[in-house]
Amino acid sequence: MGEFLSVERRGKIAILTMIKPESMNAIGTHEDCQDIIDTLRTLGDDRSVSAIILTGSGKAFSAGGNLKGMQDRTGIGVLDQPDSTRSNxxxxVQAVIRALMECEIPMIAAVNGHAIGLGCDLACTCDIRIAAESAKFACSFxxxxxxxxDGGAWLLQKVLGYPRAAELFLTGDRFDAAQAKEYGLVTDVVPDEELLDRAIAIAERIVCNPPRALRLTKRLLREAQHSRMSDILEISAAYQAIVHETADNREAINAFVEKRPPVFTGE
Incomplete structure (x- = not known):
């Protein structure tokens, strides 16, 4: 267990919980950032992990950055000089976003409370987002x-489109879970006590599929966000050539022909 994240394994699912409820799971130090990065790297190297759930402890998903650190000019934000702040x-925080975006394991954000600023953007790096009824959001920089x-100007546009992203960033207004669903930020809103179970149920529908094909499908979706169709066709052909040589692909075809459930091994 790290200082910022706890990791719980449920079969092929890894549940990552931000464990600083006293600060509403704000990311305040480089140690917090490194814990997230190291955890994602470790899970990425573990072929037995096929889905990740990201959630928060206490009453918040994440309140974003640490304002006290900004006031004191310490931590992961502003420092003594502009060039130092840029490097910081x-x-x-940008290294965290890069690590989340580069993670090839399907990720589900289970937003259990406040997701503010950086916290909202953390959720946007996930592939699927669901929210508890009590969840509150804001792009309040x-x-x-x-x-x-932290890259939120790119992330939120990809999820919501320019006009809605512009409205949320330029007003900084807070909005609730029902509005988040209306906007398309989350796909489902559930009672608070059902949030993790719903996230696990979604994850289980994912992890029953071939692990290598899952990771390459996610990578293909990520590449398609910023590539031309001609480029995606080339990448798709290359990825397809890889998965056609897997034992799971042969098992899937054999099981379909033989009218039986497939048994995937990750090979």
């Missing part, structure tokens, strides 16, 4: 006089 963002320095 790049090696801290503007409210403290800063811009989304």
């Amino acid at each position: 963002y790049r090696k801290g 503007i409210k403290v006089g800063i811009v989304p320095g």
